[in-house]
Amino acid sequence: MNSTAYPVIFALDALTGALFLLTAIGVVATRQVLASLQLFILQSLLLTLSAVLLGVALGSVHLFAVAAITIATKTLLIPWLLRRTVSSEVYRTREIERVLNIPSSLLIAAALVVLAYVVANPLLRAVEVPFAQINLPLGLAAMFLGVFTVAVRREAVPQLLGLLAVENGVFFAGVAIVPNLPVIAELAAAVDVPVITLVVGLLTRQIHQRLGTTAVGQLSALREH
Amino acid sequence: MELAAVLVIPALASVLSLSPLGRRFAAPITLAASAIVLVLVAGVAEEAARTGRVDALDEWLTCDGLGALVLLLVAFVGLTASLFSWGYIRVEHGGGGKEQHYYGLFNLFVMSMLAVPVLANVALMWVAVELTTLLSAFLVGFEDTPEALEAAWKYVVLTTLGAVLALLGFLILYWGSRVAGFEPFTWVGLGEAAPHMPPALLWPAFLLILVGFGTKVGLVPMHTWLPDAHSQAPAAICALLSGVETTTVLYVILRLFPVIGVAPGLDARPWFVGFGLLSVAIATLLLIYVRDFKRLFAFSTVEHMGIILVAAGLGGAEAHLGAAYQMTGHAIAKSFCFFAAGVAVIAAGTQEIGAVRGLVRSSPLAAMALVAGGIAIAGAPPFAIFVSEFLILKAGIASGHYVTVGLLGLFVVVAFCAVMLHINKMAFGTPGSDGSIVAGLPLPSALARPPLSCKATLALAAIPLLVIGVHVPAPLQNLLMAAARAMGG
Numbered sequence: 001m002n003s004t005a006y007p008v009i010f011a012l013d014a015l016t017g018a019l020f021l022l023t024a025i026g027v028v029a030t031r032q033v034l035a036s037l038q039l040f041i042l043q044s045l046l047l048t049l050s051a052v053l054l055g056v057a058l059g060s061v062h063l064f065a066v067a068a069i070t071i072a073t074k075t076l077l078i079p080w081l082l083r084r085t086v087s088s089e090v091y092r093t094r095e096i097e098r099v100l101n102i103p104s105s106l107l108i109a110a111a112l113v114v115l116a117y118v119v120a121n122p123l124l125r126a127v128e129v130p131f132a133q134i135n136l137p138l139g140l141a142a143m144f145l146g147v148f149t150v151a152v153r154r155e156a157v158p159q160l161l162g163l164l165a166v167e168n169g170v171f172f173a174g175v176a177i178v179p180n181l182p183v184i185a186e187l188a189a190a191v192d193v194p195v196i197t198l199v200v201g202l203l204t205r206q207i208h209q210r211l212g213t214t215a216v217g218q219l220s221a222l223r224e225h
Numbered sequence: 226m227e228l229a230a231v232l233v234i235p236a237l238a239s240v241l242s243l244s245p246l247g248r249r250f251a252a253p254i255t256l257a258a259s260a261i262v263l264v265l266v267a268g269v270a271e272e273a274a275r276t277g278r279v280d281a282l283d284e285w286l287t288c289d290g291l292g293a294l295v296l297l298l299v300a301f302v303g304l305t306a307s308l309f310s311w312g313y314i315r316v317e318h319g320g321g322g323k324e325q326h327y328y329g330l331f332n333l334f335v336m337s338m339l340a341v342p343v344l345a346n347v348a349l350m351w352v353a354v355e356l357t358t359l360l361s362a363f364l365v366g367f368e369d370t371p372e373a374l375e376a377a378w379k380y381v382v383l384t385t386l387g388a389v390l391a392l393l394g395f396l397i398l399y400w401g402s403r404v405a406g407f408e409p410f411t412w413v414g415l416g417e418a419a420p421h422m423p424p425a426l427l428w429p430a431f432l433l434i435l436v437g438f439g440t441k442v443g444l445v446p447m448h449t450w451l452p453d454a455h456s457q458a459p460a461a462i463c464a465l466l467s468g469v470e471t472t473t474v475l476y477v478i479l480r481l482f483p484v485i486g487v488a489p490g491l492d493a494r495p496w497f498v499g500f501g502l503l504s505v506a507i508a509t510l511l512l513i514y515v516r517d518f519k520r521l522f523a524f525s526t527v528e529h530m531g532i533i534l535v536a537a538g539l540g541g542a543e544a545h546l547g548a549a550y551q552m553t554g555h556a557i558a559k560s561f562c563f564f565a566a567g568v569a570v571i572a573a574g575t576q577e578i579g580a581v582r583g584l585v586r587s588s589p590l591a592a593m594a595l596v597a598g599g600i601a602i603a604g605a606p607p608f609a610i611f612v613s614e615f616l617i618l619k620a621g622i623a624s625g626h627y628v629t630v631g632l633l634g635l636f637v638v639v640a641f642c643a644v645m646l647h648i649n650k651m652a653f654g655t656p657g658s659d660g661s662i663v664a665g666l667p668l669p670s671a672l673a674r675p676p677l678s679c680k681a682t683l684a685l686a687a688i689p690l691l692v693i694g695v696h697v698p699a700p701l702q703n704l705l706m707a708a709a710r711a712m713g714g
Contacts, residue, residue: 119429123397126425127404143393150386156378163386170393177400182410185348189392192355196385199359203366203381207374216382219375222453 006130009057013050013131017138020046020172024142025109027158027165028149029102034091036158037079040165043142044074047168051175054131060179062186066171069190078164078197082157085201090157090214099152099217109145116141131176139173142166154217156204160197167193227265228281228288228343231296232336234258234265235303239332243325251328252311258332259304262339266300269293274703277710285345287413290707292342294549295469295476297704298556299342302468303335305686306461309564312676313461327367334360334465341473345411347395351388354477357470358384358441365458365466376453383450387440394433398484401426416484427491434481435496441474443527444500444534445507452511455523456576460567463519467526468560472552475530479537479548483713486540497538498629502636504531509636512643517576518569518595521647522562525602528640529555529610535633536617537712541624545709547616553705554609554693558601561686565594568675568683569651578647582654590675592652594683599648601690603641608694 023043030036048067055063100108120137146169149162171189174181208214238258242251273279273293280287288296314327337360340353358381366377399410402418404426419427440447455467485493508528515521529551536548566576572588573581585592601608614637621630693701 122425123429126423127400129400143390147386147390150382159382163382163389166386166389167392170389170396173393174396178396178403180403181396181399182346182348184346185410188348188352192352195356195359196381199362200381203362203374203377206366206369207378210369210374211371216375216378219371219378221372222375222379222457 006057009053010131010134013053014134016046016050016053017134017172020050020168021113021138021141024145024165024169025106027161028105028109028145028152030158031094033093033095033155033157036161037082037091040161040168041075041079043165043168044070047074047172047175050135050172054135054175054179057130058179062180062183063175065183065186066175069186070171073190073193074164074168077194081194081197082160082201085198086157086204086214087208090155090204090208093155093214095153095155095158095215099154105148105152108148112144112148113141116144129177132173135176136173139169139171139176142169142172145169154215156200156207156214156216159216160200160204163196163200164193226281227269228279228286231262231265231269231300231339231343232286234262235332235336235339239329239336242328242332247325247328248321251325252307252315255307255328255332256304256311259300259307259335262335263300263304266293266296266339270297270704271700274700274707277707284411286343287345287411288343289711290704290709291476291479291549291711294553294704294708295342295473296339298472298553299335299338299469301689302465302556302560303339305560305564305682306464307331308678308685309464309567309682310459310461310678312678313459313567316676317459327364330360330364331462334364338465338470338473342476345413347399347410347412347415350412350477351392351395354391354438354441354474355385355388357473358388361458361462361466361470364462365454367459367462368457370457372453373457376450376457379450380454383447384441387437387447389437390440391434391437394430394437397426397430397433398422401430412480412484419484424491427485431481431485431491431493431496435478435500438474438478439500442471442478442530443504444530445504445527448504448507448527451527452520452523455526456517456519460563460570463522463566464560464563467523467563468556471526471530472556475533475552478534479712482537483711486713494538494540497534498626499538501531501534501536501538502629502632504528505535505633505636505640506531509640509643512640515643515647516578518578518581518647518651519563519566519576521578521644522559522566522602525562525640525644526555526559528636529559529602532614532617532633532637535629536620539617539621539624539626539629541620542709543620543623544617545712546705547613547620548712549705549708550609550613550616552708553701554613555602557686557689557693558598558608558610561594561683561690562598562602564679564682564686565591565598568679569595571675571679578651581651582656583652585652590680590683595648596652597687597690599644601694603644604637605641606694608690610694612694 026039048070051067146166270293337356344350362381401422405421407418443451511524569591572591604610
């Protein structure tokens with residue numbers, strides 16, 4: 001099978017993928033905590049869209065299940081959980097002090113995207129799967145960018161969103177490489193993500209109450225002397 | 226059916242602990258549940274050692290020799306940790322809501338660790354690993370100090386990040402087995418599919434899982450969170466984290482070996498040996514300079530995880546038997562060490578190595594326990610770790626891995642000296658000599674005498690500690706052999 005079988009859907013998926021990547025870069029570069037959250041919701045919507053497109057093209061019911069689960073957990077449940085657990089004061093926070101300034105962050109982000117293509121290339125040559133040419137490298141890129149976000153952001157909520165962006169990247173690749181993943185696995189992942197959010201959200205609240213800050217990147221009481 | 230009961234009982238115990246009944250009886254409920262689980266698991270382990278595999282619930286739950294060994298270790302440390310908690314949590318935090326909260330999470334945390342080796346479906350197994358982190362996060366931060374919360378934060382963020390990377394690895398493995406024409410997403414299914422998978426898929430899958438779950442095992446350089454979490458949690462939780470949680474996740478990595486090791490075009494062994502040796506080397510260095518005795522035991526965990534990984538990478542029946550034996554010896558000795566450390570913190574009022582001198586005079590029990598635990602974990606005869614390390618080194622020489630064996634032997638000896646030096650000073654040193662901190666008298670809290678349950682735990686945990694280095698009972702020997710076979714050698 002190749003990309004010419006469904007030219008319109010292929011083009012739409014490519015567009016979705018490009019926007020997906022942009023949101024991942026956005027989460028790295030944004031200063032406002034609230035904006036990070038909105039970018040994450042947008043990214044989850046794009047993941048849903050890609051799942052629906054592939055579901056139509058491949059006639060896979062599983063992918064519609066993935067789409068439904070993503071909408072329910074990532075665009076509704078997670079923002080709601082975060083608002084319930086983390087005080088609104090945190091969302092107004094702007095990160096002044098950064099580990100890296102924005103231009104160098106973006107430069108590294110670009111390098112990570114190139115790296116994702118380099119890593120994905122041998123896999124794509126070994127196995128011909130429709131849509132994997134788009135979804136696998138872009139999913140990997142979003143994953144790398146998420147890891148990078150966790151490393152450079154100091155606020156608790158953006159670090160969590162970086163973590164969830166890594167998860168989004170894995171699923172963006174996943175819908176193309178394993179469109180027929182057993183439903184049990186999808187349900188499991190659907191439970192996992194809200195639990196991560198709940199635990200990290202409650203921990204953030206506890207840290208905020210105890211230490212008066214959510215700049216977790218600056219915590220350094222524990223280290224070798 | 227026992228396999229299902231092993232998971233249901235801790236869940237019930239958690240519900241009961243959080244119910245009004247738990248207000249007074251959370252600790253005894255947890256202890257009773259842990260004891261029942263251990264009895265059931267002993268039966269499962271015996272059967273798995275005899276028949277090679279135990280299945281339940283239409284093969285949703287399954288357990289071979291290696292899984293049964295991990296299950297047995299988790300159940301044993303679960304029992305000792307719940308006994309230790311009884312007095313410790315009551316005295317430190319009082320009864321009531323906080324205590325109920327502790328036992329509610331404690332039981333669920335143990336359940337998630339018991340689930341990892343028995344879930345047949347790989348995706349569910351991944352969720353169980355993920356839950357071990359999420360359910361223990363608030364136990365790590367239980368003391369509610371800034372340090373404990375910092376440790377809990379690093380623990381959750383880094384290990385979850387690792388787990389998500391591993392998830393992509395598992396998805397790629399499933400992709401590979403679909404490409405090869407195989408359906409079930411189970412360990413057995415993956416093992417059958419692996420020889421037919423394209424190597425281009427196996428490689429990235431293997432590396433993602435090794436690095437991702439390696440974070441949770443504490444392999445260098447992804448180990449940075451481990452000494453924090455393993456030193457800030459309450460002692461009973463440290464015993465679970467260091468003694469068995471790391472082993473449970475290492476089990477998953479070892480499981481990859483028979484799956485991927487049989488595939489053409491991929492040799493996992495050098496990666497196991499490389500990561501293992503690096504972890505042992507860095508942990509040994511850190512052991513020399515460590516200043517906090519709970520961190521000392523945490524770094525020793527990194528060292529031991531490295532040794533087990535090297536043993537698995539050396540390959541062959543003898544090295545794998547050594548690895549299984551080392552897993553057993555480490556889980557028993559390390560949980561004992563953290564119980565001893567918990568009693569020592571009560572007696573000395575500090576975790577600073579430099580502030581504790583001559584503990585044998587103020588608290589002979591704590592000092593004796595620390596010395597016994599230290600000797601056992603450092604690997605002196607007649608303890609199990611001496612025997613298992615000897616087995617591993619011997620197997621390495623027999624298979625011609627001289628450089629690996631030389632380096633491993635060197636690091637093990639240096640680590641031994643470092644651990645014994647620190648513990649010797651704490652137990653028998655003179656206050657004020659050798660530049661130790663003289664912080665006046667440590668605050669003799671209401672706790673200065675360890676609660677009865679903590680003493681009972683030390684006595685109970687000492688039994689296997691002292692026995693298995695000298696004599697391995699026949700059923701355990703069979704289980705170790707079955708575990709070594711399941712590792713693919």
